[in-house]
Amino acid sequence: MTRNLSEPIAALAALRAEMNDRGIADFFASDSRRFASFHVELDDLLFDFSKHRLDRTILARLIDLARAAGLEERRAALFSGANVNPTEGRAALHVALRNMDGTPIHTGGADVMPAVLAERRKMLAFAESVRGGTLKSATGEAFTDVVNIGIGGSDLGPAMAAQALSPFLAPHLKLHFVANVDGADLADRLRNLALERTLFIICSKTFTTLETMTNASAARTAVAQKLGEAAIATHFCAVSTAPKEVAGFGIGEDRRFLFWDWVGGRYSIWSSIGLSLAIGIGAANFEEFLRGGAAIDRHFREASLEANVPVLMALIGIWYRNFWNYAGHAVIPYDQRLARFPAYLQQLEMESNGKSVDLAGERVASATGALLFGEPGTNAQHAFFQLFHQGTEIVPVDFLVAARPTAADAHQHDLLVANCLAQSEALMRGRSQEEVEARMRAQGVREEEIEALAPHKTFPGNRPSSTFLFRQLTPRTLGQLIALYEHKVFVQSVVWNIDPFDQWGVELGKELALRLAPLVADPAAALEKLDSSTAGLIAHRRRLNF
Ligand code: F6P
Numbered sequence: 001m002t003r004n005l006s007e008p009i010a011a012l013a014a015l016r017a018e019m020n021d022r023g024i025a026d027f028f029a030s031d032s033r034r035f036a037s038f039h040v041e042l043d044d045l046l047f048d049f050s051k052h053r054l055d056r057t058i059l060a061r062l063i064d065l066a067r068a069a070g071l072e073e074r075r076a077a078l079f080s081g082a083n084v085n086p087t088e089g090r091a092a093l094h095v096a097l098r099n100m101d102g103t104p105i106h107t108g109g110a111d112v113m114p115a116v117l118a119e120r121r122k123m124l125a126f127a128e129s130v131r132g133g134t135l136k137s138a139t140g141e142a143f144t145d146v147v148n149i150g151i152g153g154s155d156l157g158p159a160m161a162a163q164a165l166s167p168f169l170a171p172h173l174k175l176h177f178v179a180n181v182d183g184a185d186l187a188d189r190l191r192n193l194a195l196e197r198t199l200f201i202i203c204s205k206t207f208t209t210l211e212t213m214t215n216a217s218a219a220r221t222a223v224a225q226k227l228g229e230a231a232i233a234t235h236f237c238a239v240s241t242a243p244k245e246v247a248g249f250g251i252g253e254d255r256r257f258l259f260w261d262w263v264g265g266r267y268s269i270w271s272s273i274g275l276s277l278a279i280g281i282g283a284a285n286f287e288e289f290l291r292g293g294a295a296i297d298r299h300f301r302e303a304s305l306e307a308n309v310p311v312l313m314a315l316i317g318i319w320y321r322n323f324w325n326y327a328g329h330a331v332i333p334y335d336q337r338l339a340r341f342p343a344y345l346q347q348l349e350m351e352s353n354g355k356s357v358d359l360a361g362e363r364v365a366s367a368t369g370a371l372l373f374g375e376p377g378t379n380a381q382h383a384f385f386q387l388f389h390q391g392t393e394i395v396p397v398d399f400l401v402a403a404r405p406t407a408a409d410a411h412q413h414d415l416l417v418a419n420c421l422a423q424s425e426a427l428m429r430g431r432s433q434e435e436v437e438a439r440m441r442a443q444g445v446r447e448e449e450i451e452a453l454a455p456h457k458t459f460p461g462n463r464p465s466s467t468f469l470f471r472q473l474t475p476r477t478l479g480q481l482i483a484l485y486e487h488k489v490f491v492q493s494v495v496w497n498i499d500p501f502d503q504w505g506v507e508l509g510k511e512l513a514l515r516l517a518p519l520v521a522d523p524a525a526a527l528e529k530l531d532s533s534t535a536g537l538i539a540h541r542r543r544l545n546f
Pocket of ligand 1: 151152153154203204205206207208209212265266351503506
C-alpha cells in the first residue's frame with residue numbers, strides 16, 4: 001500500500017504547537033472523568049494513560065497516522081506468517097509459539113503449528129523430568145542446579161523471567177545464567193556449584209555466537225575434567241535452530257530442543273529458549289505464561305485501535321519522540337523481582353527499532369527508537385529521579401506495579417504502591433514557586449532564605465507517565481506485559497516504516513572483535529594497519545599485561 005502520512009503529521013504538528021500552553025493538570029481540572037476515559041482494562045491489568053500531554057483529538061490524529069502507515073494491513077501480515085522481516089527474508093512468528101490451540105499458521109506454504117506443538121511438548125516433558133528429579137545426572141543424582149549459557153535473547157528473557165517469577169520456582173532447584181564472554185561470569189557461577197548435580201543448557205539460535213560457544217566450551221571442559229567425557233551427554237542439553245552444530249557438540253537428539261529462523265532472538269522466550277524457566281516454574285506455569293502472551297495477541301488483533309493497549313503505548317511514544325523530540329523513555333517497575341525487565345526491554349525495543357534506514361532502503365524521515373532505561377522503584381527514586389523531576393530533559397515514564405505482593409510483606413507493599421503513585425502524581429503536578437514560597441512562609445522561614453531557596457525547591461511538573469497496575473506478578477501477567485511491549489514495538493516500526501526484526505547493527509562490532517582478537521592475544525602481532533587510537537590502546541595494554 002502507498003503511505004501518505006503528510007496530513008496526519010501536519011495535523012499533529014499543529015496540535016503540538018497549540019499544546020505548549022496546556023498542561024496535564026489542566027486536562028484533569030477541566031475533565032473530572034479524565035481517568036475514566038483514559039484507561040483500558042485487560043483482565044486484571046489496567047493501563048492508565050491519563051497523565052499524558054494529549055487529549056481525544058490528538059489521540060484520534062495519532063490513530064489516523066497509524067492507519068495511514070498501514071497498521072491494520074501490517075498487523076494482519078504479522079499474524080499470517082507473511083514476510084514481515086524483508087531484510088532477512090522471513091516471517092516473524094513469535095505469536096505462533098504462544099498459540100495454544102494449534103490453529104494453523106502458515107509460512108513458506110507450510111503450517112508451523114504441528115512442529116511448534118511437538119517441540120513444546122518435548123521441551124516441557126524434559127523440564128518436568130529435571131524438575132521432578134526423574135532425570136538423573138552422570139552420578140545417578142537428581143539435578144539441583146541448572147546453568148543457562150546464552151546471550152542477548154538467549155539469556156535476557158529466561159534470566160529476567162526467572163527472577164520475576166521467583167516465588168513460583170521449585171525450592172530444590174537453582175537457576176543460574178551465564179552470558180558474558182568475560183570469564184568471570186562463568187567462574188563466579190561455577191565457584192560453588194556441584195558439577196555432579198548441574199545441568200547446562202546451551203541456548204543459541206545460531207549456535208555460533210562467540211560468547212556462548214566460548215562459555216559452553218569452558219563449561220564442557222570443566223564437566224569433562226570432573227566427571228569424565230562420557231558425562232557430557234548427560235549434563236548438557238541445547239536449544240537452537242542449528243541441530244547439526246548441536247550434535248557436533250556431543251548433545252543427543254533427546255536433549256536437542258529446536259526453534260526456527262522465523263523466531264527473532266529477542267522474541268524467543270516463548271520457545272524452548274524458555275527451557276530453564278520451564279524447569280524452574282514447571283510446565284503448567286510456563287503454559288500460563290504463554291496464555292498471558294496469547295491473550296494480548298487476541299487483544300492486539302481484535303480491540304479497536306482507540307482502546308488497543310499496545311497501539312496506545314506505541315502512539316504515545318511516537319507523540320513524544322517525533323513531535324516533542326523527547327529522546328528517552330524510562331520503564332520503572334515498582335517490583336524488585338522485575339529488576340531485569342528494563343534490560344529485557346532494552347534489547348526488545350532498541351535492537352528492534354534502533355534503525356535509521358526504512359524499508360525502501362532510504363534514510364528515515366523522523367527519529368526512531370527511544371533510549372530506554374530503568375531500574376526498580378523505589379531504588380530509582382534515590383538515583384536518577386532528580387533529573388526526571390527537575391532536569392532539562394523530559395523523560396516519559398512507564399510505571400508498573402502489582403496490587404498485591406507475591407510472597408512479600410503486605411505493609412511494605414502498601415508503601416511500595418504509595419511511592420509509585422506519588423511519583424506519577426509529582427511528575428504531573430509539580431510545585432510552583434508560589435506554592436513553595438507559601439509553604440516556606442507558613443513554616444516561618446526568613447524572607448531572604450525563601451528568595452534564595454524557592455527556585456531550587458520548585459518542580460515544573462507536566463511530566464508524562466503511564467501506569468500499568470495489575471493484580472499480582474504471576475506467569476500470566478508477565479506473559480501479558482512482555483507481549484504488550486512486543487506489539488508496541490511492532491506498531492512503532494510500522495509508523496516509522498522500518499524492519500523491527502533484523503539487527504544488522506550488531507554485526508560490525510562482532511566482525512572487528514574477531515579481527516582484533518589475534519592482535520590482542522599475540523604481543524608480537526603488527527599493529528600498523530590499525531588506527532592510532534586502537535593501536536595505541538593495544539600497545540599500552542601489552543605493556544600492562546605482559
Ligand atoms: O546481539 C545480536 C544477537 O544476534 C541477538 O539478536 C541475539 O539474541 C543474540 O545475538 C544471541 O544470538 P544467538 O541466540 O544466536 O546466540
